[in-house]
Amino acid sequence: MKRHLTTVLLASLALLNLATESxxxxxxxxxxxxxxxxxxxxxxxxxxxxxxxxxxxxxxxxxxxxxxxPVASLHFPEGKKSVTFPFELIANGIYLPMRVNGKGPFAFELDTGSFNSIVASELAVEMGIQTTGTTTGSGAGSGSFVAGKIKELSFEFPEGVTASTRAGTSVSMAGLWPLIARRMYGDIGHDVIQYCVVQIDYEKKLLTLHDPASYHYNGKAQAIPFTLWGSYDPQIDGEVIVDGETPIPVKFTLDTGAGGTAITTPLVEAHHLREKVGKVLPAFDNGAGGGEAKLVTARLAALRIGPYRINQPLVALTNDTQGSFASKTLGVNLGANILKRFTVIIDYSRKQLILEPNAHLEDSFKADASGLVLKAGADNFRVFTVRALVPDSPATEAGIQPGDRLTAIDGDPLDNYALWQVQELLQKAGTSCQLSVERGDKRFTATLNLRSLL
Structure with a gap:
């Protein structure tokens, strides 16, 4: 009897412990x-x-x-296994006219570097899209930013492809507008595009979405296997090549949402790239959520990406201590200044990347030839002010000062241009241009004898 009572007591104590134990x-x-x-x-x-x-x-x-x-889905029109439609290439970004929750179209960027699809908070307010709580994300130049979670989003691509996602977020995109002088209203990210084979013909400015179940590649280019960085972003092996140094093995992370290519801070520091590349130029990069990365632009001897050697590329060397460019595993953020030299095919289901060179593979990478670091302001983003100057450059030789406002180049008013287009005008090394300048209440003309600064 004692033994039985003891057993019952011990069992009761065990149940009590289970009930009270957190x-x-x-x-x-x-x-x-x-x-x-x-x-x-x-x-x-x-x-x-x-x-x-x-x-x-x-x-x-x-x-x-x-x-x-599944958090998202994508559907092709009945009877179709692929669709092709044009896109706008603006500052190397792929912009699509997308319908959102039955309204639009609105300009959205196709962004392999975004783990989910984003609706600009500015558009969400305008459309009355409700958010349910918040989360945080990270981007260029920011430790983190607050994003509103969207319970349900539906998208319609051109040619009738539809998609929906429960992973959407709402983030301010206003920091990205000055570069392109227009409002863009979101990103189509991995949550949606993972369900198709994405084919980007940069030369013809055509985007094709294929049903992966029926897709078969018939071209001659080599298929490059990839892994997914962060479970969403294709990443492949390659090399960074600096003159006089042993090639540096790296990971290239595909980012169609980035206009240029950037080497992350841990790689820059580990290999002392700032000291080895020679001359650099100041640069800035803005990300979703309002982050700004302070960079320098450098010219490398080459990059090796799969079977291709890209000679004398321009890349950004980052020094961010927060945000995505501070990641120890991101490696080289491979942007569209290099990707646009190919037709890019991303097959998520088979985890392979195909790069078909186009006629621009061996085009030179043009650097700034002016020494002007500009920013765009006003409601139309077409008021251009000198933010900084490169020492001993055509701009300083012409007497340009920080704070000066540029109004025309060779008599052509700059309110016809976006910031990225003005930057391209100032890359014409070996030529001269006449800048119309305002400094306070003074107006004058300055001659710039353009020469490549890298």
């Missing part, structure tokens, strides 16, 4: 369309894949059920 909390990533959506984390923090702040889960069943229900 159940360990578990956490999960807010839905973003990445593989991390199905991962359970034992403590709070940020998702190691997409960087979003982890949220507490009710139980493991909640995570398992989410994994069974």
């Amino acid at each position: 159940v360990p909390k578990i956490y999960m990533c807010p839905e973003c369309g990445c593989a991390s959506d199905a991962v359970v984390f034992g403590k709070p923090g940020n998702c190691p894949s997409c960087g979003m702040v982890l949220v507490e889960a009710k139980d493991r069943h909640e995570v398992e059920m989410r994994a069974m229900q």
Whole structure:
């Protein structure tokens, strides 16, 4: 009897302990369309894949059920396995006319470097799109930014391809508008484009979306296997080549949303690239959420990407200590100044990248030839002010000063141009141009004898 009572007492104590012992909390990533959506984390923090702040889960069943229900979907028109339509190439970005929740079209950028699709908060307010809570993200030049979570988004591409996602977010895009002198209203990211084979013909400015189930590549280019950085961004092997140095093995991370190519801070520091590349020029890069990265532009001997050697490319060397460019694993952010020399085919289902060279593969990379670092202001983003000057450059020799406003080049009013187009006008090394300048209430003309500064 004593033995039986002792057993009952011990069992009761065990039940009491179970009842009073706290159940360990578990956490999960807010839905973003990445593989991390199905991962359970034992403590709070940020998702190691997409960087979003982890949220507490009710139980493991909640995570398992989410994994069974895709966060996004994409559908082709009946009877079609692929569709092709034109895009605008603006400052090397791919812009599409997208309908959002049945309204539009609005200018959206195709961005392989975004883990989810984004609607500009400016458009969300205009359309009355409600957000349900907030999360954080990271981008160029920012440690993090606050994003509103959108419960349901629907998109319609040209030619009738439709998509929906529960991973959408709302972030301010206003910091990106000055470069292109127009309002762009969002990104189409990995959560949506992972469901198709994406073919970008930069030369013809045509985008083709293929159904992966029926897609077969018939070309002659080599298929390059990739892994997914952060569970969303294609990443391939390659090399950075600096004159007089052993080639540096690196990872190239594909980013169609980036106009240029950037080498992240850990790589720059580990290989002392600032000291080895020679002359550099100041530059700035803006990201979603209002972040600004302070960079320098340099010319390398070459980059090796798959089977291709890209000679004398211009790249940005970053020094960010926060944000995506501070990542130890991102490597080289491969942007469209290089990608546009190819037809780019991204096959997410087979994890392979195909680069077909076009007629521009061996075009030279033109550097600034003026020494002017400009910013665009006013409501139309077409008022150009001198932000900074490169020492001993055509601009300083012509007497230009920070704060001067440029109004025309060779008599052509600059209110006809976006900032990126003005920058291209100032790359014509070996020529001269007449700048119309305003300084306070004074107006004068300055002659710039343009020469390549890199």
